[in-house]
Amino acid sequence: MEAQLDRSDQPQDLESSEPVLDLVPIDQLQPADSPRRAGEDEQHAQRLAESETEWPPILVRRSTMQVIDGMHRLRAAKEKGCHSIKVEFFDGSEEAAFVEAVRANIRHGLPLCLEDRRSAAERIVAAQRNMSDRAIAECTGLSTKTVGGIRRRLDQDSSPQDVRVGKDGRRHPLSAADGRRQAAKALTAEPFAPLRQIAKAAGVSVGTAHDVRERIRRGEDPVVPRDRGKRPKPDVRKGLTAPVTDTVVTAPEKGRKMKNMQARLQSLRKDPSLRLSESGRELLRWLHLHHRAQVKYPHVVDNIPPHLAAIVAELATQCSEMWRNLAQELEERASQQD
The missing domain is CATH 3.90.1530.10 (Conserved hypothetical protein from pyrococcus furiosus pfu- 392566-001, ParB domain)
Incomplete structure (x- = not known):
């Protein structure tokens, strides 16, 4: 746009x-x-x-x-x-x-009014099919879930898309694996191209483009195992298939990730550049709370009252968006230093 x-x-x-x-x-x-x-x-x-x-x-x-x-x-x-x-x-x-x-x-x-916003969302979805649900929800004042429902209803007879434009104005593949493959293809065609150019062409972050380049140099598959585990999930209600954004993670792998996260947090707590500044201590508190939330996740989620599920889901989506934006900005800083 x-x-x-x-x-x-x-x-x-x-x-x-x-x-x-x-x-x-x-x-x-x-x-x-x-x-x-x-x-x-x-x-x-x-x-x-x-x-x-x-x-x-x-x-x-x-x-x-x-x-x-x-x-x-x-x-x-x-x-x-x-x-x-x-x-x-x-x-x-x-x-x-x-x-x-x-x-x-x-x-x-x-x-x-609500009906005008719904009507506007329908028109935007129909006219700009590559615009993400989240971006449309932000400009219409509707929930992402509502926009997704509108898209499914309008797209029943349309071919699925591989890329959408998000709130940040960038192109994002619906599949992380497809984005990595596109980055690998762009790197093969132009091995010495700047990472920002590769990331823009593939619709991935600069950090992802950097990771793909390193994996290619080591002779590894550019698609990481966790993304290879993703597959379409059938929509029983309409007989359609929809892309799944959750990664299939085994219990042992989850345990290893939790231990790795805990070890990294302990290392960050010892770093004076974080421990001795107010903003650094604030970041450490965020990360600590997130770690605790992962530990307590099953118990807390199982006890959320059904009438609050949609509200909590929307708040969780907003929190995840903040973390994604933070990760993307830091990945770009890291790639610039490299």
Whole structure:
């Protein structure tokens, strides 16, 4: 989803992130491709017209002069007899503009109702099939589970995809094994290419690309054993197959991983650069709590009340996302040092 807000007139040496605004005649603007199926709310526009508070600029797609976000403000400006309005320009495709309209309308102003958000998610899934469930959930204000259900319903007659674009804007293979194979293929074609180039081509992290390169140098399979253990899991309800993200781990292997994690934690606790700084001690507390959670996992999960299962699952997903982002950032730092 290659789109961006206009920043072309902003000096590069300034640290300010203030948007570049233009005063545009109202009669040059076109109606929005709005996610609001019922159109604008007249009462909300009237309240804005009666307010003395300065409104934020509206968002407009430059190529078509179509309003992305701000139809209520535009209507209120017309009501007040204004001839122009402050605009922030957006450069991107029609699909990207619609995604931005949905995202903007759940953040401020008059929020989208649940049915409008569901309808918007359906349109985004249909138009941008490679956009991940998590990214769509973030911009529509729905849960990842809800977006996944919408995708399964719309994709019943479609061929499965191997890659999706996540919230970070990067391409991610649905299968870790496929991502590693793509990285190996890219490295075979260009052995001396920078790791960032390989990672981008394969849709994997820089750390994964680095690991694949080292495994190839040692003559090993670029796909690690844990990823080779992944296989499609049948969906009994619809007779479909869906990719499984959980790794098949045996009890002895799990025990070895726990001991290895405990040994590494003990080593980190002795490191002065962590032990003697507040941020370092905070990181050690996070890791210690995670280790304890793994130990207590079966007992705690078995006793979660059924009516709280969905809420806890969503919170757990958000926590895992934080750890994944942390891991990816640190992998990139490590590869840069290498």
